Amino acid sequence: MNEKKIVGEKAVEFIKDGMVVGLGTGTTVYYSIIKLGKLVKEGLNIQGIPTSVQTEELAKQLGIPLVSCNEVEQIDVAIDGADEVNSDLDLIKGGGGALLREKIIAKAANKFIVVATPSKMVGNLGSFQLPVEVAPFGVELTEKHIRKYGINPILRQIEGNPYKTDNGNYIFDCSFPDSLNVKELEEKLNLIPGVVENGLFINMTDIVVSLDDEKNIVLIER
Ligand SMILES: O=C(CO)[C@H](O)[C@H](O)COP(=O)(O)O
Secondary structure, three states: EEEOHHHHHHHHOOOOOOEEEEEOOHHHHHHHHHHHHHHHHHHOEEEEEEEHHHHHHHHHHHOOOOHHHHOOOOOOEEEOOOOOOOOOOOEEEEOOOHHHHHHHHHEEEEEEEEEOOHHHHHOOOOOOOOOEEEEOOOHHHHHHHHOOOOEEEOOOOOEEEEEEOOOOOOOEEEEEEOOHHHHHHHHHHHHOOOEEEEEEEEHHHHEEEEEOOOOOOEEOOO
């Protein structure tokens, strides 16, 4: 049973003809995008807004018409994955490094749908290290400010070099103590000069598509 495929494809039922659709990034929403590509070939008329270069390339291969977020009046629905989802439907995202574009699109969407296998559902956010996107300029100063909150930031590396996002920035993967309130943490991090965005998505999710203990599809609404 491919859980990612099941939840990914289910979310596509929310997409109707004529919609502008935010296309998330990752291995779960991948199945939503593949399904959308099939439906487009069968005549579904949508415009997609990709949240990463990786998703843009996939959508192009599948023939999904794309549009820039600056060219549309509104985004009807955005579908995306998550690294963690708590019972308030707050999220940690950014494991794939696309958190900035994902958050811009999720915030702009009339409906934000998260596709999450049961392994992503947690009691408290924070077992997954929180991705924080930072400007390369002054990165060591930014790191010192992040540490002041009791957070332990580790610069994401790829082949011995700092990982670079699609926006040319770096990412700190941050472990933080349970005592920190995630709603406050989201705001505090973004007040630090040099922090571009963080992967806490608070009060943004409308629906989570997941599976229950019997592996039935469940729609959890906020
Ligand atoms: O936030 C993300 C990318 O920045 C992804 O949505 C998140 O990492 C989940 O990915 P996957 O579905 O592959 O587990």
